[in-house]
C-alpha cells in the first residue's frame with residue numbers, strides 16, 4: 601500500500617466518523633493530508649461526495665499548485681485554502697467542517713472578529729495547550745466564493761494570530777489543521793466540543809444578551 605492509499609483510507613474513515621456526528625452534512629466539508637513534502641503532494645477529498653459514503657476512490661492526489669496527479673472528479677473548490685494552511689502553518693493535514701454550532705457562532709462572533717474560549721479543560725486537546733486557563737481566540741472571516749481572494753485574507757489573519765489553532769468562515773464553517781492527520785482530527789473533535797459548549801452556555805439561556813463575554 602502506498603502512502604497515498606493509506607492517506608485515502610484514513611480520510612474516508614474520517615468522513616464517515618464526522619458525518620455520524622453531523623459535522624459534514626449534505627456533501628459539505630473537505631479534508632486533506634500531506635503525502636509528501638518535497639515536492640509537495642497532498643491527498644484531498646474530491647468535490648460533491650457525501651462524506652458518510654466517502655470511499656478511498658473519492659480522494660484525489662494534487663501537487664503543490666493544485667494540479668491533479670491521481671484520481672477522477674474535481675478537487676474541492678476550497679483547495680486553495682488547504683494549500684495556504686499547509687504552507688503558512690506547516691500543517692500535515694487540514695480539516696474543514698460545517699457543523700451547526702460552528703456556523704451559529706461564526707455569525708455571533710463576526711462583529712467582534714472572532715470568538716474567545718477560555719476556562720475549559722478540553723482546551724488542553726489543542727496542540728501546545730497545557731492548562732484550562734488558556735485563552736483561545738478563533739478568528740471569524742467573512743465568507744467569500746473567490747478562493748484566491750479568501751486565501752489572501754486567511755494568510756493575513758494567520759499572521760495576525762500566530763497562536764490560533766483554527767478560524768471560522770462566517771455562516772459557513774470551521775477550518776483547523778495539525779502537524780499530522782491525527783492532530784487535525786483531534787482538533788476538530790476538541791473545537792466542535794468547545795463551540796457547542798460555548799454556544800449552549802452563552803445562548804441557551806432565556807436572555808442570551810446577558811452573556812456575550814467577548815464584547816467586554
Ligand SMILES: [Zn+2]
Nearest residue numbers: 629696772773
Ligand atoms: Zn465549506
